Amino acid sequence: MEALMRVTDTLKSFREARLSGLRPPQEFFDVTRVSRPADMNQATSRISYNTRYFSGNYLLIVALLAVYAVLTNWLLLISLVFLVGGFAAINRFAPDATQFGEHTITQKHLYTGLFVIGIPMFWIAGPFGTFFWLIGASGVLILGHASLLEPGVESDYANIQDQV
Template structure:
């Protein structure tokens, strides 16, 4: 099955699985439920519960931080656009060898040229530092929120069986 024909199906599946886990904004930012945990055991139990309960919201936080990181690191954004766009252009417009004057240009030579230019651009853009910033900032935000947010009443009744 072609990817283009599967897009509506993939969007529906994404909506059912990931977006169903989103909690309302007023619940995610409920300042009345914020409190300092009494000890490390309470902080750990809050982390465990809240990371599962707010998993969809935390995914959005990570996505927003990733977009922010790309927009503030324009060199990385340009390098990624160059590499991804070049790869797509070569696949679309040059699937077979072309004759230019006395030279035959193949897909392999185009990929080589793309990577000879694109990999140094990517190296200069420092993607690892951006990745480490993203991991660090998202983990600090998520762990801070999850440990400070008191679990709701539904967490107390999560283990109760209905008859």
Template sequence: MEVLLRVTDTVKSFRETRLSALRPVTEFFDFNRVSRPADLNTATTRISYNTRYFSGNYGVIIAILAVYAVLTNPLLLIALAFLIGGFAAINKFAPEPMQLGEHVVTQKSLYTGLFVIGIPLLWFASPVSTFFWLVGASSVLILGHASLLEPGIESEYTAVGEVV
């Protein structure tokens, strides 16, 4: 029960901090403000402003790409389920050492067995290439969107507020 309360508190705090920064979809996909930057300085200014302004939306994009990457790599999904499920099962069902015939099975030996099987399985699932794909895909999408979208009129007022 305590774990459930902790999870709900974490979800509430996440919703208050990150999801409150979400901008409306109509503003995020405002095609009237899309234009090619004149030079690198303009692109850099746009990227700097838009990454701060749309940080919540970009976080959602990264989360969607991460879920897509895990779901399209079945071996990675199996390896993660095996490792997470193994940790949960060991913590729930084997907190104390148990006697099996002549052998005493401890939590340490169960974790060792989990790692001996889980780490090679995870290695074959290529999480490093999935991570780099996620970094590359999200970078292209976010930097492309941030550089092509002109900042709104409110960006002029934030610059004035920073000077004061």
């Protein structure tokens, strides 16, 4: 129960810290501010400003792409559920050694069995391909959006606030 409370507190603090900075969809998808940057310097300054300004939105995009990647790779989803579920089940239902006939089965034996089955399953699922797809898809979407969207009027005043 204490671990559940820690996870809940962590999620709550994460939501307050990062997701409180979410910009409204009308501002994030404002097509009137979309334009091609004149040169690389302008693109770089747009990317620099927009990645800070829309950081909550971009984090949400990465999270949604990660969920999509796991849900479309069934073997990866099954292996993750098997490993995480097995780990949780061993911790919850087998904290003490169990006697089966002449054999004593400890948590160490159960973890060994879990990893002997789970790690090859996870490896076959191709987590590295999914991870690199996530990096590529996120990079293309975020850098594309950040470079094409002109900063708003508030960006002109950001330097003044930093100097004060």
